[in-house]
Amino acid sequence: VKRLRILVIGGLAAGPSAAAKAARTNPRAEVTLFEQTDTVSYGLCEAPYAISGEVLDEKKLVVYTPERLQTEKGIVVKTLHRVEKIFPTKHEIRVRDVRSGDVVSYEFDKLIITTGSSPRRLNVEGEDSRNVFHVSSREDTLNIMKYIDSEHPKNAVIIGGGYIGMEMSESLRKREMDVALLHRHKLPMAGLEEKTRERVVEELENNGVRFITNARVDALLQDASRKVVSVHTNKGSYETDLVILSLGVTPNVALAKDARIRLGLTGAISTDQRQQTNIDNIYSAGDCCEVKNVVTGKPMYIPLATIASRQAWVAGENAAGGKATFTGAIRAIAVRVFGLEVAQVGISSDEAREAGFDVATQEITAWSKVGIMPDNSRVTVKLIMDKRSKRVLGANLFGGNGTTSRANTLGVAIQYKMTVEDVSRFDMIYAPPFAPLWDPILIAANEGKKKM
Amino acid sequence: VKRLRILVIGGLAAGPSAAAKAARTNPRAEVTLFEQTDTVSYGLCEAPYAISGEVLDEKKLVVYTPERLQTEKGIVVKTLHRVEKIFPTKHEIRVRDVRSGDVVSYEFDKLIITTGSSPRRLNVEGEDSRNVFHVSSREDTLNIMKYIDSEHPKNAVIIGGGYIGMEMSESLRKREMDVALLHRHKLPMAGLEEKTRERVVEELENNGVRFITNARVDALLQDASRKVVSVHTNKGSYETDLVILSLGVTPNVALAKDARIRLGLTGAISTDQRQQTNIDNIYSAGDCCEVKNVVTGKPMYIPLATIASRQAWVAGENAAGGKATFTGAIRAIAVRVFGLEVAQVGISSDEAREAGFDVATQEITAWSKVGIMPDNSRVTVKLIMDKRSKRVLGANLFGGNGTTSRANTLGVAIQYKMTVEDVSRFDMIYAPPFAPLWDPILIAANEGKKKM
Numbered sequence: 001v002k003r004l005r006i007l008v009i010g011g012l013a014a015g016p017s018a019a020a021k022a023a024r025t026n027p028r029a030e031v032t033l034f035e036q037t038d039t040v041s042y043g044l045c046e047a048p049y050a051i052s053g054e055v056l057d058e059k060k061l062v063v064y065t066p067e068r069l070q071t072e073k074g075i076v077v078k079t080l081h082r083v084e085k086i087f088p089t090k091h092e093i094r095v096r097d098v099r100s101g102d103v104v105s106y107e108f109d110k111l112i113i114t115t116g117s118s119p120r121r122l123n124v125e126g127e128d129s130r131n132v133f134h135v136s137s138r139e140d141t142l143n144i145m146k147y148i149d150s151e152h153p154k155n156a157v158i159i160g161g162g163y164i165g166m167e168m169s170e171s172l173r174k175r176e177m178d179v180a181l182l183h184r185h186k187l188p189m190a191g192l193e194e195k196t197r198e199r200v201v202e203e204l205e206n207n208g209v210r211f212i213t214n215a216r217v218d219a220l221l222q223d224a225s226r227k228v229v230s231v232h233t234n235k236g237s238y239e240t241d242l243v244i245l246s247l248g249v250t251p252n253v254a255l256a257k258d259a260r261i262r263l264g265l266t267g268a269i270s271t272d273q274r275q276q277t278n279i280d281n282i283y284s285a286g287d288c289c290e291v292k293n294v295v296t297g298k299p300m301y302i303p304l305a306t307i308a309s310r311q312a313w314v315a316g317e318n319a320a321g322g323k324a325t326f327t328g329a330i331r332a333i334a335v336r337v338f339g340l341e342v343a344q345v346g347i348s349s350d351e352a353r354e355a356g357f358d359v360a361t362q363e364i365t366a367w368s369k370v371g372i373m374p375d376n377s378r379v380t381v382k383l384i385m386d387k388r389s390k391r392v393l394g395a396n397l398f399g400g401n402g403t404t405s406r407a408n409t410l411g412v413a414i415q416y417k418m419t420v421e422d423v424s425r426f427d428m429i430y431a432p433p434f435a436p437l438w439d440p441i442l443i444a445a446n447e448g449k450k451k452m
Numbered sequence: 453v454k455r456l457r458i459l460v461i462g463g464l465a466a467g468p469s470a471a472a473k474a475a476r477t478n479p480r481a482e483v484t485l486f487e488q489t490d491t492v493s494y495g496l497c498e499a500p501y502a503i504s505g506e507v508l509d510e511k512k513l514v515v516y517t518p519e520r521l522q523t524e525k526g527i528v529v530k531t532l533h534r535v536e537k538i539f540p541t542k543h544e545i546r547v548r549d550v551r552s553g554d555v556v557s558y559e560f561d562k563l564i565i566t567t568g569s570s571p572r573r574l575n576v577e578g579e580d581s582r583n584v585f586h587v588s589s590r591e592d593t594l595n596i597m598k599y600i601d602s603e604h605p606k607n608a609v610i611i612g613g614g615y616i617g618m619e620m621s622e623s624l625r626k627r628e629m630d631v632a633l634l635h636r637h638k639l640p641m642a643g644l645e646e647k648t649r650e651r652v653v654e655e656l657e658n659n660g661v662r663f664i665t666n667a668r669v670d671a672l673l674q675d676a677s678r679k680v681v682s683v684h685t686n687k688g689s690y691e692t693d694l695v696i697l698s699l700g701v702t703p704n705v706a707l708a709k710d711a712r713i714r715l716g717l718t719g720a721i722s723t724d725q726r727q728q729t730n731i732d733n734i735y736s737a738g739d740c741c742e743v744k745n746v747v748t749g750k751p752m753y754i755p756l757a758t759i760a761s762r763q764a765w766v767a768g769e770n771a772a773g774g775k776a777t778f779t780g781a782i783r784a785i786a787v788r789v790f791g792l793e794v795a796q797v798g799i800s801s802d803e804a805r806e807a808g809f810d811v812a813t814q815e816i817t818a819w820s821k822v823g824i825m826p827d828n829s830r831v832t833v834k835l836i837m838d839k840r841s842k843r844v845l846g847a848n849l850f851g852g853n854g855t856t857s858r859a860n861t862l863g864v865a866i867q868y869k870m871t872v873e874d875v876s877r878f879d880m881i882y883a884p885p886f887a888p889l890w891d892p893i894l895i896a897a898n899e900g901k902k903k904m
Binding site for chain 1: 785
């Protein structure tokens with residue numbers, strides 16, 4: 001009997017998950033994973049915490065070595081193998097062995113594309129200097145750590161105020177650098193509500209980060225040793241010993257596009273709920289794919305590990321003959337900005353307006369536990385609601401310990417299309433050391449429903 | 453124009469809430485609240501934390517003084533007034549002024565009964581000694597604190613291993629007493645799952661509490677000064693300087709019963725969703741009432757402040773001419789047992805079996821955040837599920853920081869009758885400092901759905 005041949009392209013996060021799921025679903029399948037670097041299954045989201053020293057051993061970010069993935073999950077792992085072309089009708093891919101340069105073709109019955117994303121570039125001079133780093137691979141993490149340990153940079157410039165920009169601000173402050181964060185808009189963290197973003201700026205500044213607003217980088221000025229020493233912008237020049245580029249990512253779709261696999265309007269690969277592309281037997285998952293936003297019902301591009309993992313499981317299971325579906329996501333994100341927990345679930349008020357909802361919002365600030373208990377903190381909850389359906393569409397939360405968990409509770413309401421009234425009826429726990437009589441979620445919903 | 457006369461009987465928690473809501477709903481109504489003690493609006497749930505010293509100022513447990521309730525909420529407050537009889541057809545109550553002994557009748561258009569609950573008694577000799585305390589009123593709190601401060605007890609015996617027993621164990625250990633906790637069953641905290649209860653015993657014992665299992669108290673032996681010095685049980689005698697009785701509570705229904713207001717099978721007052729009793733114009737809320745369990749659809753008796761508050765709002769609003777409903781509760785409870793957070797949402801596996809569900813359970817233990825992050829902790833999640841409907845009926849959680857919040861997220865699923873599959877599809881936050889890639893809730897649901 002011929003074994004089912006499942007090939008997986010890309011090994012950072014979605015790839016290994018999809019491959020492992022496929023092998024588990026169909027133990028007789030022959031699952032082969034190709035990865036162009038020497039690392040698979042890397043916890044990139046933890047990189048800022050390895051760089052800061054909060055996680056003491058960077059090696060622990062490697063979830064599976066290629067060897068362990070092979071022996072424990074029964075996958076053939078080919079690192080330093082770059083897939084150069086997909087031939088959908090021939091059911092074949094062409095692969096280059098990066099070390100030898102040899103090119104070999106592999107036939108597949110099922111193909112899973114998990115090519116991930118690439119960091120956006122600045123496209124200015126000096127960008128490839130040896131002290132300019134992205135945070136998008138194990139190599140990046142190791143290079144940043146090595147550079148800090150050997151050259152003891154004093155000044156750092158971070159370009160881009162998204163999630164990675166926040167995490168790296170904290171990380172480099174912990175390594176005792178002076179940090180300037182250059183952002184091209186007025187406020188960081190696009191997609192969050194204005195007040196949340198203002199609070200983030202406050203937290204950055206309270207912790208010694210210079211946040212430079214509406215900054216356009218013109219050039220990265222190098223010294224003789226090919227190190228950037230100054231960042232030139234429309235807002236002046238910033239001396240620096242280290243530059244981090246955190247400008248977001250774009251999906252890696254060249255291989256797919258070349259094979260006439262359909263991309264969505266977002267520019268990422270479009271799949272059905274089974275994670276199958278427009279071509280039979282070719283699946284895709286992770287940062288190269290778009291995902292259905294269950295709040296709007298429309299595709300969105302949101303490269304998150306949570307979504308990648310789910311898509312990967314579904315792609316892997318279906319490639320192996322199973323019948324799984326991934327029904328979509330709401331966008332559920334949190335980040336620690338020094339002492340502040342910031343979380344978003346669902347869509348923003350701007351997105352809600354664009355999607356045609358009749359938007360009302362409600363913001364409250366309340367104690368996270370009974371007011372008189374020690375170690376208490378404040379949490380702000382903003383609900384984004386639709387006046388027609390009375391649904392909760394999104395929420396921003398920021399505050400102390402427990403903010404993220406509360407966001408998850410609201411996330412469930414958003415995902416399952418509950419109304420503000422439904423949320424106001426949540427039977428939530430009251431226990432003085434943990435939660436007040438009226439949880440901030442309930443306070444927000446009780447106020448919010450008056451606007452419906 | 454005649455003003456609507458709303459009378460409220462009982463001022464601890466539900467009473468003031470109901471009265472305030474009524475006054476807010478109908479500012480022209482004349483709202484009068486009767487309370488037999490001198491204290492209204494007291495945060496009894498915080499009492500153990502005032503006794504332990506965690507809350508530094510016990511006075512802060514008084515949410516509203518009678519004066520503030522009067523001036524800020526527009527309620528006439530009559531403390532030290534005991535309602536002795538309700539005349540439903542005459543629309544009248546008979547009230548005794550406790551100080552003067554005078555008896556006066558008050559007419560009502562609407563009546564709200566919030567008579568609360570009373571602590572269960574042990575019914576053994578010595579129970580009324582001056583060093584034996586319940587934790588059920590401000591007087592109790594103050595007496596316990598005064599006794600500890602003046603007599604410096606070294607040994608304490610707590611009788612009853614429910615939530616208050618747990619909190620008082622921690623409280624008295626913080627006051628440096630040796631604590632023996634006597635419980636009539638094998639394990640504490642009836643209603644939780646066996647393993648949760650075992651873990652609680654372990655936590656008690658790790659923190660120096662002697663947990664005495666299957667203990668039946670025969671007598672409280674007094675010395676010449678009317679102080680209990682020894683607790684005699686079937687499991688031996690326990691020397692003591694201080695006894696706490698935490699045996700649970702029973703609803704105060706004598707007034708209602710006498711007025712032929714219907715009680716439910718639980719023994720508490722039965723109301724409809726508008727919190728109206730079987731008698732028109734007479735409402736009830738709080739610990740004297742039963743509540744609909746939305747998981748089983750049946751009434752339950754569960755005296756919790758969260759439920760009392762909601763019922764109070766609804767009773768107050770409706771008494772004032774509004775149209776509010778309280779649709780029921782799931783039972784959502786948490787307690788801190790020293791370093792452990794313990795939470796329950798929904799029904800137990802025993803209750804589920806009794807209610808005729810086809811029960812399956814799934815228990816997992818997982819990291820509360822990304823495994824390699826510092827200050828991580830383990831959390832155990834047990835799901836109680838119904839194989840026929842595939843619904844999640846209940847959950848127990850115990851572990852470190854964040855356990856209670858996770859319970860709330862599962863609580864929403866339970867309240868809104870979601871399936872295990874629905875829960876497994878929750879789009880939850882992954883952020884290394886707060887939550888792992890697969891939240892423990894998702895791990896539990898992913899495993900649990902295999903049993904459906």
